[in-house]
Amino acid sequence: MHACPALFISAPASNQGKTTVTAGLARYHTRLGRRVRVFKTGPDFLDPMILERASGAPVYSLHLWMVGERGCRALLAEAAREADLILIEGVMGLFDGTPSSADLATTFSVPVLAVIGAHGMAQTFGAMAFGLARYRPALPFYGVLANRVASPRHAHMLGEAIPDGIRYCGHLAQIDDLALPDRHLGLTQAAEIADLDARLDRAADAIGETALRDLPPVVEFRREAPEPVPSLLDGMHVAYARDAAFSFIYPANLDLLRALGATLSPFSPLADEPVPERADALYLPGGYPELHAARLAANTICASTIRAHVEASKPVVAECGGMLYLLDSLTDIEGTQHAMLGLMPGHAKMQKRLARLAMQRIESRHGTGTGHTFHYSTMTTDVPPALTATHATTGAQGEVIYRHGSITATYMHTYWPANAAAAAALFRGESL
Template identity: 75%
Template sequence: MPDCPALFIGASASHQGKTTVTAALARHHTRQGRRVRVFKTGPDFLDPMILERACGSPVYSLHLSMVGLDACRALLAKAARDADRILIEGVMGLFDGTPSSADLAAAFNVPVLAVIGAHGMAQTFGAVAFGLARYRADVPFHGVLANRVASPRHADMLAQAIPEGIRYCGHLSNADDMTLPERHLGITQAQEIAGLDARLDRAADAIAQTALAELPPPVRFEDATLEAPPRLLNGLHIAIARDAAFSFIYPANVDLLRTLGARISTFSPLADEPVPADADALYLPGGYPELHAATLASNARTRASIAMHVANERVVVAECGGMLYLLDSLIDVEGVRHGMLGMLPGNASMQRRLARLAMQRLDSSHGPLMGHTFHYSTLETTMQPMLIARHATTHTEGEALYRQGKITATYMHAYWPSNPAAAAALFRGEPL
């Protein structure tokens, strides 16, 4: 069984600074010459971009439902064999959701650091820390870190408020020069943050002044691997749109395509690059096409190549923003209509409030395919769903999956390793 020092970074709620703290720890230990592997709890694309920049390695998702217990165990075992330190960033508050961050930490006995945003708080900080540490006896607890602290005096008050028996790991100030800016459900994409590496270095400098500068005790992870699926996509060439407009891609999804035997290439619609002429299938992932709608609408070379791909009856798999790109038009939040590719009937409208956020389960003929959805747009279309996903825990109706010709489109972001056979069927254009 591999051993590796590991820490789970949870929080009292969302927006407490988990990503800043996790990235600071990753950058600090990377600068010490340690091999750091970072994971993100749950379905997230934005935070992992920052965490990857901080540690220099791809950031994979862990989630007891979407990824599955056995796959989480295998991912952690591999990291423990390869790395000097494992960091896992939680999602929302420590005990929020089903399954929660606490459930994941307990399942693998990874000690929890609770990040508490201390702005506007004094002695109550101790009560929140006590509640997080004692709420569940099965959750191993490492200690608490105060974030966004206003002054040395404020820091002293917080430290004195901590009850006996709970480790106080120190504090980070409320300095804006290391805070990561936010958009929608999370931070801005890594490539959009000016001076990101300087921010990460300043955050690492700050974390080096806390008790977290040292490695926590090792965690013993069960040695585990998953059986490789059959090579159901052997020899298939899959082109993936990848740039600032189409960047919501799980590393595990691309790994799976390669394991299934596919050859992967990438191209940029924003740079007006064409789909490779020999591509058998095209994957248009989610992202922020609404922020680049005018450019996407005017890039004729990409448009013509996708039209040719579709005319040749080759497969297209489009998720969320990728689906919006295929529609007749996209209306941005300012009310400006942008002509899209016109390869699926329908129009999408961006709005400032969240339209849907939920874990999803799509029951296919190959079994359940897990994933999630979050989007700020609404869709008007004459297309009829081929399948409809369900909320993963409440089982209420979720996102529709449309099939028109060889195009499969949905708002759902699927986690393909949850069902390799269903993923292979998608890229072969076969019924689900």
């Protein structure tokens, strides 16, 4: 067993300020010299960038279906072994989804803080607090925090509305520069927010005026023996794109490649850096290529080395935005068409409406893989499907996995630790 103070930050819905509060908590306790480990519930790449900046440590995903209970337990126990505080940010509303944030918090007995956006609300705040605290009796409920509070008088009214037996942890004022900016896929990437550290410090200062300045209860996390990972990529060198255009990477995925025996090297297509010459395989993750399409189209050094890699029949694994980069063209939201690498026949077009959002599973000869899809583009291609994923809960048809020469490409963001053998096959260029 490893024991560590821990808190689960959730809310009645999205857009209540969970990330701001979690980041503020992480920065507040980090400034006090505490080692803080933060986790994000479910599939997410953008919130973790903010939370990593706030805590100074990589942020891993927890999800009872995608990561699995065993995987979640191992990540939490490892964090508890070295940390002074564990924070877990929920997703959507506390009870939303199957499995939900409440399911995750209950499974690991992590007390829940409910962040409630109180703008335009008075006594109803108490009813919402009561419902969140009492809806599921087994839920380990810690307390409520009011966010976006208009005035001291408003804060007093909210506090008075809290029923007996529910802890009121205080409030955060409605101040624009505490909020974190967003765009179509969620929050803006951490590296693109010029005043991010100042915002985090202001959020930390605000947390210091609430009851959350004190450490939450200690939680015991049972140590889970790690499953052995065979050296299926021993001696291989994997290059992966990483910059503002290609940044949607699970830290656990890179950890798995290392555990499989691979050596990893990042490079930046945006900076027109070449693929490392020694690379045996190439990973092009998702991100925001549509925001940088003109620059990507103009860069020649990176493009020529990726083409050489493909011409040498070396494996390429491309997800979502990485797949769009391989196509003939990408049309941005303004309607401008940009030439891409032309290594996989097809055309993609951005749209303002969400094209698909779902947890996905993929069945291959190596077993089941898990992941998710979340994109605002549509794509046409003549490449026939190699495999097709299915929706995690409904079984409906999901994203297609394409094979084109040495390229494996899909809109699906796969959580590779769920199936190490399948991940290794991808980077060896084998069929799934």
